[in-house]
Amino acid sequence: xSTSPTLAAPTTLRHARILGLGGYRPxxxxxxxxxxxxxxxSDEWIQQRSGIVxxxxxxEDESVIDMxxxxxxQALDRAGLEAGQIDAILVATVSHPxxxxxxxxxxxxxxxxxxxxxxxxxxxxxxxxxxxxxxxDMVRAGTADHVLVVGVEKLSDFTDKHDxxxxxxxxxxxxxxxVGVSDTPGIGPTVWGSLGDKYDAITQREAWTDLRPAxxxxxxxxxxxxxxxxxxxxxxxxxxxxxxxxxxxxAMEAAGITSADLGxxxxxQANMRITDAMVKALDLPEHVPVARDxxxxxxxxxxxxxxxxxxxxxxxEAPHGGLALQIGFGxxxxxxxxxxxxx
Ligand code: UT7
Numbered sequence: 515x516s517t518s519p520t521l522a523a524p525t526t527l528r529h530a531r532i533l534g535l536g537g538y539r540p541x542x543x544x545x546x547x548x549x550x551x552x553x554x555x556s557d558e559w560i561q562q563r564s565g566i567v568x569x570x571x572x573x574e575d576e577s578v579i580d581m582x583x584x585x586x587x588q589a590l591d592r593a594g595l596e597a598g599q600i601d602a603i604l605v606a607t608v609s610h611p612x613x614x615x616x617x618x619x620x621x622x623x624x625x626x627x628x629x630x631x632x633x634x635x636x637x638x639x640x641x642x643x644x645x646x647x648x649x650x651d652m653v654r655a656g657t658a659d660h661v662l663v664v665g666v667e668k669l670s671d672f673t674d675k676h677d678x679x680x681x682x683x684x685x686x687x688x689x690x691x692x693v694g695v696s697d698t699p700g701i702g703p704t705v706w707g708s709l710g711d712k713y714d715a716i717t718q719r720e721a722w723t724d725l726r727p728a729x730x731x732x733x734x735x736x737x738x739x740x741x742x743x744x745x746x747x748x749x750x751x752x753x754x755x756x757x758x759x760x761x762x763x764x765a766m767e768a769a770g771i772t773s774a775d776l777g778x779x780x781x782x783q784a785n786m787r788i789t790d791a792m793v794k795a796l797d798l799p800e801h802v803p804v805a806r807d808x809x810x811x812x813x814x815x816x817x818x819x820x821x822x823x824x825x826x827x828x829x830x831e832a833p834h835g836g837l838a839l840q841i842g843f844g845x846x847x848x849x850x851x852x853x854x855x856x857x
Contacts, residue, residue: 524656530649530693531700532857533660534593537824538584538688539811540572549682552675560682565786569685569812571670578610579617581688582666583624585820589690590625592857595660600692602631602658604649606641606665606816608743608845609672610634613722621664631658638716639782639844640706641665641816642689646840647704647850649693660694665816672718674742683745683785685812689820691857699855702769705761706850712753716745716845743845754788754843758851759795762841765851769837776802777836777856778826782843783808783818792841803831815844823856832856 545568546557560566572581582605590597603618610617618632637644642665649661669684693701720741728738758781766773773779779802781789786808793804805822814821819840826832834856841851 527654528656529696529699530653531696531855532646532691533595533694534589534591534692535820535824535827535857536585536588536590536592536690537821538581538588539821540570540576540581540686542571542573543568544571546682549675553678553681555678555682563787564683565806565808566682566812567809570687572668572686576668578607578666578668579620579624581668581686582617582621582664582690585666585688585690586621586625586662586664589662589692593692593694595692597625597627600625600627600630600660600662602649602652602661603627604633604635604645604661604663606635606637606645606663607667608636608638608641608815609667609669611671617666637816637848637850638846639784639813639815639818640842640846640848640850642819643704643840643842643850643852644706644848646691646693646701646854647706647852650701653693653695660692662690662692664688664690665818665820667815667817669743669815672743674740674744677742677744679747680743680745683813684743685814687811687814687817687821689817689824691820701855702765702853704850704852705764705768706848708846708848710846712749712847714746715749715753715847716743718742719744750847751785751788753847754784755791758841758843758849759792761849761851762792762796762839765841765853766839769853771837771853773798773802775837776839778803778805778823778832778838780805780819780823780826780838780840782841783811783822784813784844827856
């Protein structure tokens with residue numbers, strides 16, 4: 515019996531970091547007044563319960579890929595890299611309107627990247643932090659030298675504007691990061707997980723396949739209901755408030771740092787009250803700036819962490835090269851947290 519040859523494999527792990535970060539916010543600002551034309555609510559209630567003052571909605575003809583392209587170009591520019599240097603693309607999204615093919619290969623074509631590994635990741639509001647963890651592992655293991663990570667959503671396409679429980683929460687946008695080789699560790703260990711038994715806490719209302727019988731009804735004339743995203747707000751709120759601060763703490767412990775070392779805290783922009791509760795539970799020192807991008811951007815799911823971090827860097831609120839604790843959590847239910855060195 516012949517013995518198999520030993521496979522070639524990289525022998526040493528490398529370090530990885532975020533080399534550049536970019537963001538894209540659609541032009542159209544949507545006020546709470548506009549949202550309240552379709553639901554029985556008020557600007558005051560929305561601001562008090564969620565912290566949202568305005569959000570952005572993409573144009574009808576503006577796609578997830580358009581927004582991802584704009585954020586990616588900025589991230590590449592800031593990383594000082596040509597698109598051709600990217601060898602893998604991970605797009606975190608739950609609102610690319612095609613089940614298949616994924617958004618990532620089309621994004622590659624837009625950016626002029628020839629033949630990269632390119633996939634989408636479905637991890638809702640934790641998608642970007644999941645993708646950063648995977649990109650870190652890919653660079654560290656030598657699978658790729660430069661990974662483009664994008665969090666992008668056009669949630670306005672999947673929001674039922676008549677649903678009081680969710681119509682005011684969601685917004686559109688894109689954030690992108692280029693992850694590459696580093697001399698020192700730039701992405702700490704990820705603490706992540708999932709609670710699949712809570713799958714119905716935030717979900718598309720019907721499966722695509724549930725529309726089939728209606729489509730096939732002979733002589734049907736009424737419109738088919740659209741499978742929007744719906745949410746058991748309180749269930750998600752309680753889970754986030756009680757369970758996510760311990761996850762964030764574990765991410766800091768895993769990275770070997772304390773909250774006093776942080777240059778920024780960037781939680782998923784789900785609700786300003788969730789952010790406030792986490793800040794309290796983590797007992798964050800006063801000097802640590804906290805992302806509060808939700809006020810003007812709403813909840814952009816996978817895009818929220820990179821959009822919030824790029825705003826903090828752009829406005830000089832967070833220091834380039836400082837440490838940020840980032841955490842994403844959402845439909846699944848899934849979550850992921852890690853400490854990163856900001857570019
Ligand atoms: O990104 C993925 C993760 N998502 C999240 O983390 C979202 C988590 N959940 C939330 O952010 C909050 O649950 C919401 C902002 C969605 C809702 O806030 P809440 O404080 O949990 O409100 P509630 O559902 O407990 O409702 C409180 C009251 C109720 O009235 P009563 O029963 O106290 O008289 C609701 O009927 O507010 C009423 N209500 C509203 N009033 C005006 C519910 N929705 C509305 C509304 N406008 N849109």
